[in-house]
Amino acid sequence: MKPVMNPLFSSQRRNGAASLLAATLLAGALAAIATPAHAAQSACDANLPASAQAPYVCAQPGELIDVTLDALHPTQAVLGKAEIYYKLGRYRSNKDELAGSFNKRFDDWCEANGQEKTLWADTNSRLNNPASFGCTVPLGAETPATVAAMKTAVIGPGGALYLTDGHHTFTSFLETPDGGAAMHVRVRVADNLSALPLNAFWQAMQDNRRVWLRDENNQPITLAQLPDRLGLANFHDDKYRSLVYFTRDIGYNVPAQATEFLEYYWGGWLRSTGVDLNAYDLNDSATYLKLVKQASQAMAALPAGTLIDGATAADLGRIAQWNGGKKETGGEFDKLSKPFSDAKPGKLAYSLNFRADVAVTPACTTTISGVHSGAVNAGSGVLCLDRATVQGDIAVGSGASVVINGSSINGALRFSNAGSVYLCGNQINGAVAINGTSGLLQIGGNGCTVNAISGAVALNSNNGGVVLAGNTINGPVMCYANLPDPLNLGRSNQVNGPKVYQCGLM
Secondary structure (H helix, E strand, C coil), X not given: CCCCCCCXXXXXXXXXXXXXXXXXXXXXXXXXXXXXXXXXXXXCCCCCCHHHCCCCCCCCCCCEEEEEXXXXXXXXXXXXXXXXXXXXXXXXXXXXXXXXXXXXXXXXXXXXXXXXXXXXXXXXXXXXXXXXXXXXCCCCCCCHHHHHXXXXXXXXXXXXXXXCXXXXXXXXXXXXXXXXXXXXXXXXXXXXXXXXXXXXXXXXXXXXXXXXXXXXXXXXXXXXHCCCCCCHHHCEECHHHHHHHHCECXXXXXXXCCCCCHHHHXXXXXXXXXXXXXXXXXXXXXXXXXXXXXXXXXXHHCCCCCEECCEECXXXXXCCCHHHHCCCCCHHXXXXXXXXXXXXXXXXXXXXXXXXXXXXXXXXXEEEEEEEEXXXXXXXXXXXXXXXXXXXXXXXXXXCEEEEECCEECCCEEEECCCCEEEECCEECCCEEEECCCCCEEECECCECCCEECCCEEEECCCCCEEECCCEECCCEEEECCCXXXXXXXXXXXXXXXXXXXXXXX
């Protein structure tokens, strides 16, 4: 039977993927009951003290372990960034407090930590200091229901932690000003495969559908293309995944035993209907709401038994009645539609409000990814480094622009009279000298993951605006003759050295 859906969406489907999700569901069920075999794959040595073993190698499936965000390795290369923007927009707002509630970031942390929701918080509470707020369920009093809501990780070779659920939540924690890569969270161990060789480990992860090897266009990628750390700069943006997020509880509900990557399967189905989201202005609230309405109506109109990549629409949480049977002026769709001016804005309003403060980077004319040996020089156009590793200095000449995201640079950055510069989520093992930029110069900030820089930073005579926010800099920082004065957007940089001239208070 062909599904009945809104005219915006056709019933065309991808070929050759009919059994993918069925295998996912089966593999997940088998993994959940096969703990004895999993335990045998642990590298834990019962004859050695914990101090003599790699961290986490003795943790068993179901155990709750305390980790820092920078210890978690992603198992996907894409995010629905509009969902992250919603969370960050809500976290930075005081509308929850004005409505008599606690800021949502504390609820999100308590839930992710297996402690339900916020019990208390005040103006001095900070996400990276759990002692500064409280949760309704004390540590040690967790219930099966509160533990079920926690994010999960698999322990790999050497005790490395691979995040299998929670990429959006934990990236939001990392990006918010009172979070950061060093903040603590707890995760539930889904499996311990620490005794496997690396190749066998990744084969087991793929066999159990615990890794998402698709890009933002739903095309296959390799394991080498997975990012090695969290942060917005390390992921590409899957717009369909974002759209699916906003249809939650309107066109589908998350099932109690949801498969991993559920929203990506729905996103793949929406792609298969032939709708090109690049043809729509997703910064316009009315346009986005129209898309959400049409997409969610199409999802809800699917017969329960309709197959989507091998699973039924019911398996994927397809809702029985659009918007819970309510008109669009009620229910979850009405909540989503509330503008930012409302006392309780909708998720979309928060997302678009935050996105408006995220700089739009120029289109790349040259892109470098993977490993690059030697210096990089750009004399014109827009040079982009995307999750690259560069063994050498980078120089940008007059008029050229540069966008460097999620990369490791073993060398100095020397940019003179560039058009614009964006440095987000990088590890730079060298000095940074940027002079005479005519466009925006951004090093960390809204929607731009902070950087770790091992050398001195000198920012002089830049005339298009300078943002230097939240970075860790192991050296002196000098800012001179920049117009206007540099900004840190309320997120101070951690500087191991003097801060002079305009950067004296940064």
